Amino acid sequence: MLSANLIKFRSGSEIPNKRQGIAPSLKGFWIFLCLACAIPIFIGCRAINKPKIRNATPLAALEKAPSQTELEVVFVRIPPRDQEATNLLWQEVDELAIDAKFRRELHKNGFRVGVVGPNSSGEIQEILQSAHHARTGNVALEDVGDMQSTHAISRKVFLQRGQQSELLASSIQKEFQMLEMHDGKLVGQTLNDGQAQFIVKIQELKNAQVTLRLIPEIHFGAFHNEYIPGDGMFQLQTSREKKRLTRLQVDADLQPGQILIVGPQADQPGSLGHRFFNEQSADKSISKIMMIRLCDFPITELESADDNDASD
Known part of the structure; x- marks a missing residue:
């Protein structure tokens, strides 16, 4: 009985069943990883419209002091x-x-x-x-x-x-x-x-x-x-x-x-x-x-x- 099971195991008749259970999980993991990497790329990669500066300045305008x-x-x-x-x-x-x-x-x-x-x-x-x-x-x-x-x-x-x-x-x-x-x-x-x-x-x-x-x-x-x-x-x-x-x-x-x-x-x-x-x-x-x-x-x-x- 034991020798028969050992022969069955060595023959690899049960191995396909184990691979059938592991393969879907690995495939799902790789799909999730690819999506996780792609999301920030699609979100971040967009054209930035730079407006033409026409004498604009980020500095605040100077204000006159009372004694000036x-x-x-x-x-x-x-x-x-x-x-x-x-x-x-x-x-x-x-x-x-x-x-x-x-x-x-x-x-x-x-x-x-x-x-x-x-x-x-x-x-x-x-x-x-x-x-x-x-x-x-x-x-x-x-x-x-x-x-x-x-x-x-x-x-x-x-x-x-x-x-x-x-x-x-x-x-x-x-x-x-x-x-x-x-x-x-x-x-x-x-x-x-x-x-x-x-x-x-x-x-x-x-x-x-x-x-x-x-x-x-x-x-x-x-x-x-x-x-x-x-x-x-x-x-x-x-x-x-x-x-x-x-x-x-x-x-x-x-x-x-x-x-x-x-x-x-x-x-x-x-x-x-x-x-x-x-x-x-x-x-x-x-x-x-x-x-x-x-x-x-x-x-x-x-x-x-x-x-x-x-x-x-």
Whole structure:
């Protein structure tokens, strides 16, 4: 009996029955494993639509502190075919609002400067509206260089009295040709990798108006690190060599809504003003104008300044 069972076992007659019970369970296990691996693949593999960023920023907008003066800085880009619009714009500008001692030096070096009141005409209002649309994201940054008509881009600047900020007037020019009229003589030099900038500063708050100081600068050469003393510590700052043209500075007394306008003299190509406000684009010279509008100022500081004058 035992030998018969042993022979039956060795013959393998019962083995198929055992394999028939194991095979379905292994098959189910492999099916489950494949499904478990495939589910996250099908769920996770989908196209991600990346929206085109149009001047958007994840950073919160800066807010004005009570003791700060609010300025809106607008750069207007004017292609050659819109030069007539530039002439119309300058007809509204009061150039006599700037002291003659500032205007003379600026005119000699190819700059034009003046002030526009808060009740300006449609031409200036359209420029400001264009700048507001660009700042709120209606104009894509990559589309700016392709525009063939006048357009503007603006930004807000908040300053305490005595504080200053840098305003970029041009891109970096490999060879910045600097020509100055100094004491009746034309002096020239070439600055490598030069870039035109302005320093804007709140000079004084008095008699319900703000005195704005604007100083042209040229930054040039290679970048280098330097340590600047701060509040109990030194700060590492990256900068370049600079030429500050203090004799070409301009002081403007502005009331809320008034605009300081600076641009190039159209009849002085190659002048310093031309270098600051003209750039080449597709073999064409693109002219620019800078507007600085006084939006708001700290009333308390004006009142304290007036009280000090009364006591004196």
